[in-house]
Amino acid sequence: MAARRRKRNARAWRTGRRTIALAVWAVLLAGIVYGLYLFGRGHPEDLPWTKLDLAQPVGLFTRGKLVDLNDDYPQCRILMDRAGVAFEPAPAIAAEAGQCGYANGVRLLEAGARTTPFHPRSPPVQCQVAAAIALWEWHVVQPAARRHMKTSLAGYDQLGTYNCRRMYGRADGAWSEHATANAIDISGFRFADGRRVTLLQDWNGTGPDAAAKAAFLREVRDGACDLFATVLSPDYNAAHADHFHLDQADRGAMRGGACR
Ligand SMILES: [Zn+2]
Structure with missing residues (x-):
């Protein structure tokens, strides 16, 4: 047994x-x-140890490397120059209160080798946000405009970058990434053929081209998640029904992104 x-x-x-x-x-x-x-x-940005090159295709580690530029303004400007991004440095903003202000701002320009047109004018943002906007435009927004709208992007509508406030404008709690211009709110897109897409009207729209516009917006939202630490869309909550909130919050070594 x-x-x-x-x-x-x-x-x-x-x-x-x-x-x-x-x-x-x-x-x-x-x-x-x-x-x-x-x-x-053969994408260097798929490897954690290669130096960020904005001229390379977006890879697995692009987002984390962009967030790291937060600590290296000179390097961010060098990378933007090297990749041909048209920009100018923006004056530093001293802290108004608490966690506000920034010293590494840039303004994307509408004329130059690789332009990033904003309507009416590009607002200052921290350099790592501007670098991500440039990559987003080249690798995500323009291809999505061609695929879904059969035209090219002509400009962005935005609701602001710098705003010395806490999250959701509350009296206490965590400071918003907007308090340091480490964020931008994009409310719509303009195309070369004169059409426009806005989040408020077209996220779940019903008019002409409704399906194409909705598909365009979802594709650019999803693509932003490879480039920005935080992406909040109308899917997240009612406060984001009319804009994408894009920021480069530094969440430390694990580099977890928020994509909603
Ligand atoms: Zn925002």
Whole structure:
């Protein structure tokens, strides 16, 4: 009796070990295949240790590297220059109160090698937000405009960047990323053929091109999530029914993004 149980236990132990070994091999193999895939893509931004290059395609680590530019204004300006982003430095804003103000602002320009047109004029934002806007336009917004609207982007409508306030304008609680111009609220898009898309009217619109406009807005929202630490859309809450809130909040080493 006891001998049979011992034999059964030994068999169970061997089967268990074989399962664990198989699982380890499966994980290793998946890792190798994924590594080969990344290597094959040849995107430096898929690797955590390469230096950010704004001229490269967006990769797995682009967003975290953009957030890191928060600590390196000179490097951010060098990268923007190198990639041909048209911009000018914006004057520093001294702290009005609490956590407000910034020293690394830039204004995207409407004339230059790679322009980023705002209506009526580009507001100052921290450099890492501007860099993300440029990448968003090249890799996400323009392709989405061509795909869904059959035209090209001509400009953005925005509701503001710098605003010395706490989140949702409350009297206490966490400071908004707007308090340091580390955020921008985008309320709509203008196209070369004269059409416009606004979040308020077209997120769940019913008029002409409603499906194309809704698809365009969702595609640019989803694409923003690879470039901005925080993306809040009408899907998040009623406070965001009329704009995308995009910011580069630094959440530390894990770099978790918020995409809603
Ligand atoms: Zn906002």
